[in-house]
Amino acid sequence: MKRARGEREVSVAIHKYYSVTEEGTLKRERQTCPRCGTGVFLANHKNRHSCGKCGYAEFKKTKKE
Numbered sequence: 001m002k003r004a005r006g007e008r009e010v011s012v013a014i015h016k017y018y019s020v021t022e023e024g025t026l027k028r029e030r031q032t033c034p035r036c037g038t039g040v041f042l043a044n045h046k047n048r049h050s051c052g053k054c055g056y057a058e059f060k061k062t063k064k065e
């Protein structure tokens, strides 16, 4: 049985957005855009997340220690 081309690349792309935490739960690395919906991830910036598609930006809560 032959594997479809591109199958591997798809799974690699998914691994980029998800990671397993120490507790063994799946953690989403990237936030999805509330405007564009599932599948559109927000770009991770130093102090904010932003959508390259619609321009939506979400500012991160600054943690003061």
Ligand SMILES: [Zn+2]
Residues within 6 Å of the ligand: 033, 034, 035, 036, 037, 040, 051, 052, 053, 054, 055, 056
């Ligand atoms: Zn968007």
